[in-house]
Amino acid sequence: MPRTKGDHEARRRDVSEAVWRVLAAHGFGGLTLRAVAAELDATTGLLTHYFPAKRDLLAHALDLLEQRTSARPRPAGGDGLSAVRTALLGILPLTAEATASNRIWVSSWDTALADPAVSANHARMYAQSRDRLRDLVATAQRLGELPAGDPARIAEGAQSFVLGLVVQALLNPTAFPPDRQAGLLDDYLAALASAPPSPR
């Protein structure tokens, strides 16, 4: 029977799933055609059909990271400071899925810092994420729940706080279980809410 377009797409999905599992287990440092082939129980020969060169595998992995991150369900969190809190909680590794995704993000930084094109792409994605956060901060300011000041600058600070907490929690999950992460975020937001107006 001839193979259909559906077969082909299903196969592509299997390959993508295998790439994701390799990333979650071994990071970008462990991403090789051989590791993906083992995960798929396939030959590396089959994989060179999808990824003629290591660079193609890397590009696919980075696309996957971006797609899966933007497809991740973002719980809506009302308005104002509560929406800021929900958005930041949604980044933290509080679930197994968020832990895997963050582990892949953290691992991608080494690749990004070694490759200006990847680095520029990462800078763009983090800037988009800060822009979304800035809009939530601005709403919280209008509602009087956060002090005046440049909302973009407040978003930069909040994103920094959360990314650093992600790193700590991944490297030391015993010291930073989910309730500790959420508690530290709440401390951060309480301090932000009581802060003097920041410079514009």
Next chain:
Amino acid sequence: MPRTKGDHEARRRDVSEAVWRVLAAHGFGGLTLRAVAAELDATTGLLTHYFPAKRDLLAHALDLLEQRTSARPRPAGGDGLSAVRTALLGILPLTAEATASNRIWVSSWDTALADPAVSANHARMYAQSRDRLRDLVATAQRLGELPAGDPARIAEGAQSFVLGLVVQALLNPTAFPPDRQAGLLDDYLAALASAPPSPR
């Protein structure tokens, strides 16, 4: 002329310098015997004398990262909140040397997350760093410059903030030049100083 102990030690230093330069340029993802040999203008054969296996090279690189980090001059910053600020500024990539060191740290996280022994070692080093910060925070609290609350918990938050800012600044140095980094840190500390007492 017979080679002396001094020659031997000088050679080891050259090898360590080459490992460091490879890490600064290519991260742990680019750390190979071949890259170190090229940097040294030596053969990989010579290097297998120092590093019989890839694992030995990695262990040396991690030792080097720890040694160089603890040997980095830490500017003294008076007492209280000013000492907290100085300690946190000392982590940020504000100079070329601090940028190289941070780039290597960030790159080491992928290796750490893929290897439980490295991960445990990283967790220990970050815990030490938080302990030092906790003592500075406690002094600032005694001086009335920071609100009451568990100083260890405040140190966890501050370390998270700074590590995340390091990541942002490395990935996007245009958006986070040194004065922006210092400004964001000062916003963070101003918020912390005006925060309600945090839970114990």
